[in-house]
Amino acid sequence: MHSRLVFLVPGFFGFTSVGAVSYFERVEQALRRALRQRGIEARILRCSTQPTASIPHRVDALRRQVMRRGGLAASELHFVGHSTGGLDVRMLLAPGVKISRGGFEERIARLTRTAISVATPHHGTPLANHFLSIQGQTLLLVLTALATSGQGRGTLLAAAKAVALVARLDDWLGRAEGPLDRIADALLRRLSFDRRDPVWAYLAEIERDQGAVIQLTPEGIALFDAAVADRAGIDYGCIVAAVPRPREQLKAAELFDPEYLALRAFFRLLHAFASRPHPHYPYPKPSQATQRRLERALGFKVTPATNDGVVPSLSQLHGRLLHVARADHLDVVGHYTLAGGRTADWLPSGANFTPEAFHATWDAVAAAIAKNASLQGSRPG
Secondary structure, three states: OOOEEEEEEOOOOOOOEEOOEEOOOOHHHHHHHHHHOOOOOOEEEEOOOOOOOOHHHHHHHHHHHHHHOOHHHOOEEEEEEEOHHHHHHHHHHOOOOOOOOOOHHHHHHHHEEEEEEEOOOOOOOHHHHHOOOHHHHHHHHHHHHHHHOHHHHHHHHHHHHHHHHHHHHHHHOOOOOOHHHHHHHHOHHHOOOOOOOHHHHHHHHHHHOOOHHHHOOHHHHHHHHHHOOOOOOOEEEEEEEEOOOOOOOOOHHHHOOHHHHHHHHHHHHHHHHHOOOOOOOOOOOOOHHHHHHHHHHHOOOOOOOOEOOOOEHHHHOOOEEEEEEEOOOOHHHOOOOOOOOOOOOOOOOOOOOOHHHHHHHHHHHHHHHHHHOOHHHOOOO
């Protein structure tokens, strides 16, 4: 067994995999390669989560997985949390936290060397406030109905077949592969009425616990931030993502692509919600050096309205700034368009994220882990 373990922790609405769709798309391969280039061997483990559950419930699920997968027998642990997953990691490692009986959190924390957050709302996101609105609550109620009723499952199953058929027609018409094809190939064509299907199980988890919705608001995170302290001896670092403000300068071909136009409009809506800072819960102002580094990497001015389509960029700062990615919230975990359409761009943000930028992001994560890795754990166990 490897004596060094790296845990990848998904965020809000997160999962390990549903059908053939993986939350951390190609991240394990990129991170493993970057670590080996530094002479570091590690076992990289993807964690499951409760998609919309309260942070303490998510943390308890993370604790159980660490223990079940040999965390207490390892020589050292490293955590990488995307989005809300970064908050889960912070709470698990916080001094004095009591999630379960037995003091296992303390034992896990003593073995931990690195805690890295990727596009994490350390100071909340205005987007969470939208889920407390009538429209947001309606969306969650619809998801609940789909998960818990046979009629709802039948409705979604029929819709899934229709979407899969449309994607196939696109292929016959010679259109390039896009997110619709990715959904159809990886998920919808395999969807069944059986309530044990992973899709229904995922939706049922959303139905059971939606506590994180209120906790991710700037108001909710203010309480989290006041209570959850960093632990001495652990290196905390962050990856910050941001995209330019969306502008409609569409190419001629895109004007005749209804799928792209719909997803682009959806991204503009998300970006607009995330760009409204709370008047009473401002984000901490970065140092001049950090501000210059952010703007130099992104190529545009960074303000409290700057975001990655989900999380404000200034809310993502915590610990050492490891890397700045001109990317949207899902680009950084591998969901961007690659040559050949192997990965779908769920959020067409216009960031023009590339495979090279993806590898640079995870190379920065590997560099932070390697910085804190003990020499004893640098070879396979």
